[in-house]
Amino acid sequence: MFPPLPNPTVQPTPAVFGEQDLIRRSASSVPAPARQLTPMAKLIDVSKCIGCKACQAACLEWNDLRQEVGSNVGVYDNPSDLTPDSLTVMRFTEWVNPETQNLEWLIRKDGCMHCADPGCLKACPAPGAIVQYSNGIVDFVHENCIGCGYCIKGCPFNIPRISKVDNKAYKCTLCSDRVAVGQGPACQKACPTQAIVFGTKDDMKKWADARITDLKSRGYKNAGLYDPPGVDGTHVMYVLQHADQPQIYAGLPANPRISLIVEVWKGVTKYAGLAAMAGMAIFGALHYLVTGPNNVSPDEEEKAKHLAGGPAS
Amino acid sequence: MTNSWTDIKNTDLVVIMGGNAAEAHPCGFKWVTEAKANRGAKLIVVDPRFTRSAAVADMYAPIRQGTDIAFLLGVIKYCIENDKVQWEYTKAFTNAPYIVKEGFGYQDGLFTGYDETKRDYDRSTWEYELGDDGYVKSDIDHPRSVWNLLKKHVSIYTPELVERICGTPKDKFTKICEMIAETSSPTKTMTSMYALGWTQHSKGSQNIRTMAMLQLILGNIGVRGGGMNALRGHSNIQGLTDLGLMSNLIPGYLTIPTEKEPTLDAYMSTRGFKPMRPNQMSYWQNYKKFMVSFLKSMWGDAATADNSFAYDWLPKLDVPGYDVLRAFELMHQGKMNGYFCQGFNPLLSFPNRKKITAALSKLKFLVIMDPLDTETSRFWENHGDFNDVDTAKIQTEVIQLPSTCFAEDTGSLTNSGRQLHWHWAGGMPPGEAKKDAWIMAQIYTRLKALYQKEGGAVPEPIVNLDWRYKDPGEPSPEELAKEMNGSATEDIADPNDPTKIVLAKGKQVVSFAALRDDGKTACGCWIYSGCFNEAGNNMARRDNKDPDDTGAFPNWAWSWPVNRRIIYNRASADTNGNPWDPSRKLLWWDGAKWTGYDVPDIIPTGKPNEVGPFIMNPEGTARLFARGMMRDGPFPAHYEPFEAPIANVIAPKIRGNPVARVFKGDLEQFGDAKEFPYAATSYRLTEHFHFWTKHVQINASLQPEFFVEIGEDLAKEKGIKSGSWVRVWSKRGSVKAKAVVTKRIRTLTCDGKAVHIVGIPLHWGFMGRAKMGFGPNSLTPYVGDANIETPEYKAFLVDIEPIAGPVA
Numbered sequence A: 001m002f003p004p005l006p007n008p009t010v011q012p013t014p015a016v017f018g019e020q021d022l023i024r025r026s027a028s029s030v031p032a033p034a035r036q037l038t039p040m041a042k043l044i045d046v047s048k049c050i051g052c053k054a055c056q057a058a059c060l061e062w063n064d065l066r067q068e069v070g071s072n073v074g075v076y077d078n079p080s081d082l083t084p085d086s087l088t089v090m091r092f093t094e095w096v097n098p099e100t101q102n103l104e105w106l107i108r109k110d111g112c113m114h115c116a117d118p119g120c121l122k123a124c125p126a127p128g129a130i131v132q133y134s135n136g137i138v139d140f141v142h143e144n145c146i147g148c149g150y151c152i153k154g155c156p157f158n159i160p161r162i163s164k165v166d167n168k169a170y171k172c173t174l175c176s177d178r179v180a181v182g183q184g185p186a187c188q189k190a191c192p193t194q195a196i197v198f199g200t201k202d203d204m205k206k207w208a209d210a211r212i213t214d215l216k217s218r219g220y221k222n223a224g225l226y227d228p229p230g231v232d233g234t235h236v237m238y239v240l241q242h243a244d245q246p247q248i249y250a251g252l253p254a255n256p257r258i259s260l261i262v263e264v265w266k267g268v269t270k271y272a273g274l275a276a277m278a279g280m281a282i283f284g285a286l287h288y289l290v291t292g293p294n295n296v297s298p299d300e301e302e303k304a305k306h307l308a309g310g311p312a313s
Numbered sequence B: 001m002t003n004s005w006t007d008i009k010n011t012d013l014v015v016i017m018g019g020n021a022a023e024a025h026p027c028g029f030k031w032v033t034e035a036k037a038n039r040g041a042k043l044i045v046v047d048p049r050f051t052r053s054a055a056v057a058d059m060y061a062p063i064r065q066g067t068d069i070a071f072l073l074g075v076i077k078y079c080i081e082n083d084k085v086q087w088e089y090t091k092a093f094t095n096a097p098y099i100v101k102e103g104f105g106y107q108d109g110l111f112t113g114y115d116e117t118k119r120d121y122d123r124s125t126w127e128y129e130l131g132d133d134g135y136v137k138s139d140i141d142h143p144r145s146v147w148n149l150l151k152k153h154v155s156i157y158t159p160e161l162v163e164r165i166c167g168t169p170k171d172k173f174t175k176i177c178e179m180i181a182e183t184s185s186p187t188k189t190m191t192s193m194y195a196l197g198w199t200q201h202s203k204g205s206q207n208i209r210t211m212a213m214l215q216l217i218l219g220n221i222g223v224r225g226g227g228m229n230a231l232r233g234h235s236n237i238q239g240l241t242d243l244g245l246m247s248n249l250i251p252g253y254l255t256i257p258t259e260k261e262p263t264l265d266a267y268m269s270t271r272g273f274k275p276m277r278p279n280q281m282s283y284w285q286n287y288k289k290f291m292v293s294f295l296k297s298m299w300g301d302a303a304t305a306d307n308s309f310a311y312d313w314l315p316k317l318d319v320p321g322y323d324v325l326r327a328f329e330l331m332h333q334g335k336m337n338g339y340f341c342q343g344f345n346p347l348l349s350f351p352n353r354k355k356i357t358a359a360l361s362k363l364k365f366l367v368i369m370d371p372l373d374t375e376t377s378r379f380w381e382n383h384g385d386f387n388d389v390d391t392a393k394i395q396t397e398v399i400q401l402p403s404t405c406f407a408e409d410t411g412s413l414t415n416s417g418r419q420l421h422w423h424w425a426g427g428m429p430p431g432e433a434k435k436d437a438w439i440m441a442q443i444y445t446r447l448k449a450l451y452q453k454e455g456g457a458v459p460e461p462i463v464n465l466d467w468r469y470k471d472p473g474e475p476s477p478e479e480l481a482k483e484m485n486g487s488a489t490e491d492i493a494d495p496n497d498p499t500k501i502v503l504a505k506g507k508q509v510v511s512f513a514a515l516r517d518d519g520k521t522a523c524g525c526w527i528y529s530g531c532f533n534e535a536g537n538n539m540a541r542r543d544n545k546d547p548d549d550t551g552a553f554p555n556w557a558w559s560w561p562v563n564r565r566i567i568y569n570r571a572s573a574d575t576n577g578n579p580w581d582p583s584r585k586l587l588w589w590d591g592a593k594w595t596g597y598d599v600p601d602i603i604p605t606g607k608p609n610e611v612g613p614f615i616m617n618p619e620g621t622a623r624l625f626a627r628g629m630m631r632d633g634p635f636p637a638h639y640e641p642f643e644a645p646i647a648n649v650i651a652p653k654i655r656g657n658p659v660a661r662v663f664k665g666d667l668e669q670f671g672d673a674k675e676f677p678y679a680a681t682s683y684r685l686t687e688h689f690h691f692w693t694k695h696v697q698i699n700a701s702l703q704p705e706f707f708v709e710i711g712e713d714l715a716k717e718k719g720i721k722s723g724s725w726v727r728v729w730s731k732r733g734s735v736k737a738k739a740v741v742t743k744r745i746r747t748l749t750c751d752g753k754a755v756h757i758v759g760i761p762l763h764w765g766f767m768g769r770a771k772m773g774f775g776p777n778s779l780t781p782y783v784g785d786a787n788i789e790t791p792e793y794k795a796f797l798v799d800i801e802p803i804a805g806p807v808a
Helices: A052-060 A119-123 A150-154 A186-188 A201-217 A260-291 A297-306 B006-008 B030-039 B066-083 B087-093 B146-154 B161-168 B171-186 B204-217 B237-242 B266-268 B285-304 B305-311 B324-332 B353-361 B435-455 B477-485 B697-702 B714-716
Strands: A022-025 A040-045 A089-096 A102-109 A131-135 A137-141 A196-200 A222-227 A236-240 B013-017 B043-048 B059-063 B190-195 B228-230 B340-343 B365-370 B397-402 B411-414 B419-423 B492-494 B499-503 B588-589 B594-596 B680-685 B706-712 B725-729 B734-742 B746-751 B754-756 B757-761 B796-802
Touching: A040 A201, A052 A089, A052 A186, A052 B697, A119 A131, A119 A260, A150 A260, A186 A196, A196 A201, A196 B411, A201 A222, A201 A236, B006 B030, B030 B043, B043 B161, B059 B171, B066 B146, B066 B161, B066 B171, B066 B204, B066 B492, B087 B204, B161 B171, B161 B746, B190 B204, B204 B228, B237 B411, B266 B285, B266 B305, B285 B305, B411 B477, B492 B697, B706 B714, B714 B734, B714 B796
Parallel strands: A040 A236, B013 B043, B013 B190, B043 B059, B190 B228, B340 B365, B365 B397, B680 B757, B706 B734
Antiparallel strands: A022 A131, A040 A196, A089 A102, A131 A137, A222 A236, B411 B419, B492 B499, B588 B594, B680 B796, B706 B757, B725 B734, B725 B796, B746 B754
């Protein structure tokens, strides 16, 4: 059994990391931090996952989010994709192993991978909307988010989702609020089989090694760790039974990389883009001067209320 | 469970069959993952569907629902033929060597003594032959020894026959036999984890029994990492069972008297439990102590030796039991007019929903005690397709008494592993909700006042009920727990020195060993005796130390009986008292007494070569041959479900279990394979807990809508796309659902015929936060297990067709 993290005390605990530990800040720079935090990681062992969705429930509970009751679309995945409320979802894949002809039900918990080289952050044009701490956590700062959706384009894993309520991007925070006070993420706490464990990245790799040895002894000769080098490794890693074919796990990219467009955007184009945005602002102002304000129709008002979760009149 | 949840980590092989532990018991399942990590244990899953348990299994094999006995008898045959038997254990600890009476036999699917008109057996030949000394004759080589009869009985269940009946591919079946047979070694153990997948059949008791027999010949009962482990479906359903859930039981598995037992002496005359072999404990010989102490706890000072401890005030059964099927049958006939429904949702829980609705509609009154607004409490309300009733025609008066949920009340919960866990209220009940004990006490005190004022027929049991609680309007959980534990009603003197008082009046008894049949002790539930004694509330203990990591955690909460964690634990040592597996010691004989990590399940000084480990049986051994204890046979035999896609290939004329009770009118409502070609089964999903969590927004979002699952072949044949709408119907009803088309359900070939399986989960209704839907009970047949009447939910026939969805 992975040694469980001790429960917190009832006394308020000061956060062990914060603003001073940022190593990256979108569309802006940060001073070099005075210290390097120990890199942390969450390890998701797909071979131990029973798909119970306790992690999904815990995530909604801890973050005080509520996913609307959807419908069945012919699979066990519910909701059927990540949403601004469901920051993690289980993805179920029925795969027939061509070697054994046996069915395998691959259940992968999807969510932010907390890349060491985060494409979302690099793509983000809003200063300080996405930050990275020296322990590896990539977090969204919603007050700075402009809802442009570039983070989605920048993400090699297609993770962030834009809320229709406040037009801001949402994704897993690796429970940065819990980690800051010495706790593991809510999903890890709720996992009944310890398919999710949390600790220093080094410890997680060691734990993964033991799991891989066990899987190999059970005939999974390609069992391995998913910690893709294309994004300099991730702070959410998987143990996979078939690490040679990550794509069978509901399209987990075999070699994730930040898209070329984002890398280019990071360079010269970003400034050109910013210039274009300034141009748009000038156009907007001119548009207002010429045609007057955009009026909101009562119908639109009603829709907005509904989206905001308020009572429909 | 014979063992405990934490003990599962000690096993070498987990067999999940007749259950889906990962899905239905995800928290307990952690001990399976521990066994894999600790001991490199393997996991086998046998199920009609590739379940979430199968997703993490080392070996999965499909099986047609309702054919588990054929499969397991096939495994027993394999073990016998390949000499994979724990011989010393089997010879010494089971009834294998005993000789069965002449005249016993089995032919064409029936045992001797069958009466077709009564649908019952004369079981007089299902008995041992006695010697002149009055004891059972024992000779394993005798042609009529239990062992030789068993060998003959299982001989027909070849891998070919198993494949033909179960649809399990022969190679997979054989591989599983090999894996299971390995655990016949004294240093290897297997655990059986099962649940409703075995109980909800017309031969549910025999399903479990067959695995128990296999576990016995492998020597896997009473040992660490072994056992028959029933995973219970509610947090406290084990507690409810212990306290007399079944309509023919009173607390502690004592039985309610029948009409044929008008006096306590007549009742006790068939409950002597004389040992059938020399030196055996036959612990039920103490029955009268438990019974009299129970009567004393009911009627206190009014129960005296002169009135046979108020035995007359106990109800006497005129039928074997008033199980739920009989109760609703009587309601349907208009013979039962009032119904108290406490923590139950019969409209979705009991089979043939149309009949249930009709029955509830005939009641004069229906009282609902529940924390939730259940479908049953709104059975009279029209909810369109989902509850299409004519409200104006229903005259039943429905009274809803909102009660607290478990987290709003203090008390104990008994888990599957027989552990009584005390818990404390975590919140205040909302609105007008009241605790169940308050509600029942209020009803009782008012009833008593009415009886005192107006008299009436037989007022004694009500007016004399012992009700010495501090607040008669609300007995406290502690008072009730102490009553279960039992206490002295008078000073009890040392039998050797009458001047010495060993237990003063009013003191709690230490355990059931102190109970008496002279009225000097009272005890509400003998098996719970010890839970709250003079040492305090043992259920509230929270010491998680586990000496030598045996998995026993002896000071964590409290297990019945007497804090024993593994029952039959004397069987963990050989006939000399040495542990079978020195690396997994549990109990051993130190030359003078039994000692070890657990509370010995034997008299501490009982010599290992004399006293058998199965102390509750008069034989002292476990039964491979059940004598007349089960209505449907001393050995299990393959019978098809009442609705099956193929005929019984062993005995084609027999439909279902030949002794299962079928009420008039229900037989006509059984469908056949011509009209309803697909084999349906029902089950639960991990996202929901029965019908409760659809009231919870988060759970509702995780599994929002009713669906049925079918394999790709059937989907193609019928033109059904995943996520589209279908209608599924049986002889008794029809439901509309979304279709989930999956590789996890495959077409089986049984008796040369392609069998398509339709899976129907059960969490939806017309109340709560999830989308409105149906449950499988709209479709299932009104028939139960031959011994305990658990309805046959797991195997029935349906048809299916694609339909246009409702207009959004």
